[in-house]
Amino acid sequence: MIHCEGLVKIYKTDDLEVVALQGLNIEVSAGEMMAIIGNSGSGKSTLLNILGGLDRPSAGQVRVGEWNLLKITDDQLVQYKRSTVGFIWQNNARNLIPYLSALENVEMPMLLSGKFDRVYAKQLLEWVGLKERMHNKLQQLSGGEQQRVAIAIALSNRPSLLLADEPTGSVDTRTSDMIMDIFRRMNKELGVTIVIVTHDMALAGKVDRVVAIRDGMTSTEFIKRNPGLDEPGAQAAAAAELGHEEYVVLDRAGRLQIPAAYLKALGIDSKASMEFDGERIVIRSPKPLDRPQESE
Template identity: 65%
Template sequence: MIHCEGLVKIFKTDDIEVVALQGLNLTVGQGEMMVIIGNSGSGKSTLLNILGGLDRPSAGQAVVGQWNLLKMSSEQLIEYKRRTVGFIWQNNGRNLVPYLTVLQNVELPMLIQGKADRAYAKELLAAVGLEHRIGSRLTQLSGGEQQRVAIAISLSNRPPLVLADEPTGSVDSATGEQILAIFRRLNRDLGVTIVIVTHDLSVADKVDRVVAIRDGLTSTEWVKRDADSPGSNGEAASDAAPGSDPRFGGKHKEYVVLDRVGRLQIPPDYLEAMQVSGKAVLEFDGKRVTIGPPEDSPPSGRPDRS
């Protein structure tokens, strides 16, 4: 469904140039539900805006379904945003038109396409548990209800891909669980591909695959273990199989992502534990590569600059 390779995004002003994405690689399968995590400024929101057709990439490759996002005309971009992708903002005010009812909000994207399908709009609202709220307006809804309306709106034109930017960021944990349960059910029942951007690791624990972005690059990936594999039953990470991650209850195996020229990002906590900085020694035993500090490095692990 999504294939990005060497994706670059540069923001320029008169005085400054910021490289938000520095050659990012990402593949997402059709019908997959996955999470992208990263600190503020890592590039995750920039990636989501590019995939949503809200921003143009500067270089590289970005393909969603049949669309090449680097080569689309303005008319094709409009068509892409109308039919291929649904977008859910963290700020509920960007998802809803306040003077319309819940039902009218869900029907609005359909009207832009030409004709509203009221039966399908009601079906979507029932799917998110809001069939009793079809006549309500924005001020009459809780934050969680507004976000559920936003999910229904994102699906109103039957897109194969839904992008969600911090969908649980403005609600309490119980409501966040309800929203994630809705995502899982819609992913299963409709087969829609769902990509969630978040900094909330509890959200990441609910999906099979998590990709971390750091400094504009995909750095680490976690894939949920099979139910019968060691470390998949929620025991402490210290008792789980090697490579499991305590942030996800020991249920996911951690991988470092290699780009097409063999570069990878080693997690900062690994480098700190090894006291490696600036340069490192690599050794290959025929099966594994081992990395460590140079033998002549000072105790701090920092390169000698004398």
């Protein structure tokens, strides 16, 4: 569903150039539900904006389904956003029109795309648990209910890809669990590919695969040891406690990002010695070079 190779995004102003993504590689299968994690400034939101058609890549390859987002025209980009991708913001005000009812909010994207379907709009609101609230104005809904309306809006154009940027960042734990249950149901019943950007490892632990981004590149992956088994919200960053196995990610050239904690523990700065013993690749701190003694 998603293929990114050597993806680069550079933001330029008159006197400043910021490289947000510097050769990022990632693959996401159709029908997968996965999470992307990373510190602030790591590039995860930039990636989501590119996948959502909200930003243009600078270089590399980025494909979503049949769409080549590096070469897509402006008219094609409008069609892509209307037919292929749905987007959920952390700030649900970006999804919602305050003076409309929940149902009217879900119907609005259908009207804009010329695919009005009131029956489906009502069905979406039932799926997110708002059957009895669909005619309420937004000010009559709680923050969690508004976020669920936002999920229904994102699904109104029947997308094959759903992108969620910190979707539970502004709600309590109970509502967060409810939203994740909705995602899981939509993923299984509708076959929607779901990519969630989050800094919450407890939330990330509820999906089968987690990709960590550092300095604009994919660094490590966490894959659930028993896919399909939902785990309780463990408040732990360690992959073992989340029931995930940690892997470093290789690109096609064989490059990898070694976790900074490992390098620090070994005292490795800019160089390392590496050898292959027939079974393993061993990386060590470089040994001091033997200097010849000066003759007197």
